[in-house]
Amino acid sequence: MMRTRPLKVALLGCGVVGSEVARIMTTHADDLAARIGAPVELAGVAVRRPSKVREGIDPALITTDATALVKRGDIDVVIEVIGGIEPARTLITTAFEHGASVVSANKALLAEDGAALHAAAEQHGRDLYYEAAVAGAIPLVRPLRESLAGDKVNRVLGIVNGTTNFILDKMDTSGAGYSEALDEATALGYAEADPTADVEGFDAAAKAAILAGIAFHTRVRIGDVHREGITEVTAADIASARRMGCTVKLLAICERAADGQSVTARVHPAMIPLSHPLASVREAYNAVFVEAEAAGQLMFYGPGAGGAPTASAVLGDLVAVCRNKLNEAPGPGESAYTRLPVSPMGDVVTRYHISLDVADKPGVLAQVATVFAEQGVSIDTVRQKGRQDGGGEASLVVVTHRAPDAALSGTVEALRKLDTVRGVASIMRVEGE
Ligand code: NDP
Ligand code: HSE
Numbered sequence: 001m002m003r004t005r006p007l008k009v010a011l012l013g014c015g016v017v018g019s020e021v022a023r024i025m026t027t028h029a030d031d032l033a034a035r036i037g038a039p040v041e042l043a044g045v046a047v048r049r050p051s052k053v054r055e056g057i058d059p060a061l062i063t064t065d066a067t068a069l070v071k072r073g074d075i076d077v078v079i080e081v082i083g084g085i086e087p088a089r090t091l092i093t094t095a096f097e098h099g100a101s102v103v104s105a106n107k108a109l110l111a112e113d114g115a116a117l118h119a120a121a122e123q124h125g126r127d128l129y130y131e132a133a134v135a136g137a138i139p140l141v142r143p144l145r146e147s148l149a150g151d152k153v154n155r156v157l158g159i160v161n162g163t164t165n166f167i168l169d170k171m172d173t174s175g176a177g178y179s180e181a182l183d184e185a186t187a188l189g190y191a192e193a194d195p196t197a198d199v200e201g202f203d204a205a206a207k208a209a210i211l212a213g214i215a216f217h218t219r220v221r222i223g224d225v226h227r228e229g230i231t232e233v234t235a236a237d238i239a240s241a242r243r244m245g246c247t248v249k250l251l252a253i254c255e256r257a258a259d260g261q262s263v264t265a266r267v268h269p270a271m272i273p274l275s276h277p278l279a280s281v282r283e284a285y286n287a288v289f290v291e292a293e294a295a296g297q298l299m300f301y302g303p304g305a306g307g308a309p310t311a312s313a314v315l316g317d318l319v320a321v322c323r324n325k326l327n328e329a330p331g332p333g334e335s336a337y338t339r340l341p342v343s344p345m346g347d348v349v350t351r352y353h354i355s356l357d358v359a360d361k362p363g364v365l366a367q368v369a370t371v372f373a374e375q376g377v378s379i380d381t382v383r384q385k386g387r388q389d390g391g392g393e394a395s396l397v398v399v400t401h402r403a404p405d406a407a408l409s410g411t412v413e414a415l416r417k418l419d420t421v422r423g424v425a426s427i428m429r430v431e432g433e
Helices: 016-027 029-036 066-070 088-097 107-123 141-147 162-173 178-187 202-216 235-243 307-326 364-374 405-416
Strands: 007-012 040-046 077-080 101-104 153-159 246-256 263-273 285-292 296-303 349-359 379-386 393-400 421-430
Touching: 007 016, 007 066, 007 088, 007 307, 016 029, 016 040, 016 307, 029 040, 029 307, 040 066, 066 088, 077 088, 077 307, 088 101, 088 107, 101 107, 101 307, 107 202, 141 202, 153 202, 162 178, 162 235, 162 246, 162 285, 202 246, 202 263, 235 246, 235 349, 235 421, 349 364, 349 405, 364 379, 364 393, 364 405, 393 421, 405 421
Parallel strands: 007 040, 007 077, 077 101, 263 421
Antiparallel strands: 153 246, 153 285, 246 263, 285 296, 349 393, 349 421, 379 393
8 A cells, every 4th residue: 555645754964875865765765755655855964055056956955954854854864965064963963863774885884873863763762773884785784784695704704995996907008197096086076075084094994993893793883993095005016016917905804813702803905816706896887795604705896986977876765764764663773782893904814925126146035034933934936036237126016825913914023123134025915815
């Protein structure tokens, strides 16, 4: 039976994502109504600049007073696509207090204050859904939260930032410069309002925190995630990766420790072999591997950024939340019962690719090897090439076996102190083997 009285939706933000949400709500209104069991009506749109022309949106719906909109009392669902911490956080909690459920794409906020938002939703018997906050269009939050709720997830590894993947891909395949590739990603609507969040890894770290929390039924905040961005990745690193049969990707890796007593979450650039499925993830696409005890390895792949793909995830949540509203039964809330501690990066076991400029004379290789041995780091391969420029230097590339990150960074620190090591040209972790 179709309910005739519409469910009222307030849209907070009408930028790259919000404008696509409004467009799909209008063009697919009949289908959405049939799937939900009631029509959905856009009841108000909060923006910062009211005079901006917004195609397909009734100007009478536009307001700059987002607070008044969420306090109206007749709003069933608030869609928050403003971004950032404030005023989004206060608007969301105010929405719960005034009877609305919330759909948000705001990973920065959820990774900072997700626990408090979940608590507020639960206190008021409302829903908080945020599929769009991680990996754009790719269904990942709901599969982890619901489909895999009966399994034990041990590892989540993937590319979760479209902008940085776009930049690294362009640098690798077309030789584009960093700034040129970033400008193109911004123009295509992939980058955040401040692209620092993308290129310095904050955006991916927020997504890693959300994924780790859901996957391991614990609480992980963005501050718990070890974070390195791509601003230090050079054309030389990419060329070096190529010579090893690898490519460079910004990875988010969340792991449950072998003893099951702690978790780790990290974001950093890494070399991965060209044969690895993540190596062929191009442009702004995202891909995430989930390893679960019973299910084995699952791979989720698709557009990770952009207005329409992200709106798809928002609309999916809108349908779910509206159905819950009609059934007067909120969906699943936060599951954080394991309360596992988050271990520091030094405990993570990984591999390093280290490129050194060294003096080209007898005994140098032995000296370098001794430093690795002293730190308990086993060497996998060494490649040395003398320079032909007459400067008496050679390039030495060392790839290690797996070792604790603390031992690897201790090794690099000790190498820097050797007189025969003229410089550490690049250090990058190697993953996916
Ligand atoms: P935009 O910057 O394009 O849009 C932000 C919107 O919020 C604009 O319409 C802006 O108004 C409005 N706004 C800003 N401040 C206020 C305020 N104080 N009150 C009312 N409205 C305000 O951002 P995006 O659409 O790109 O991103 C929105 C959210 O979606 C963010 O949380 C982002 O992280 C997330 N997201 C974005 C993706 C993407 O690919 N772009 C992908 C996945 C998630 P005005 O139009 O007047 O400037
Ligand atoms: N700026 C983000 C990205 C948007 O590039 O992935 C999607 O969350």
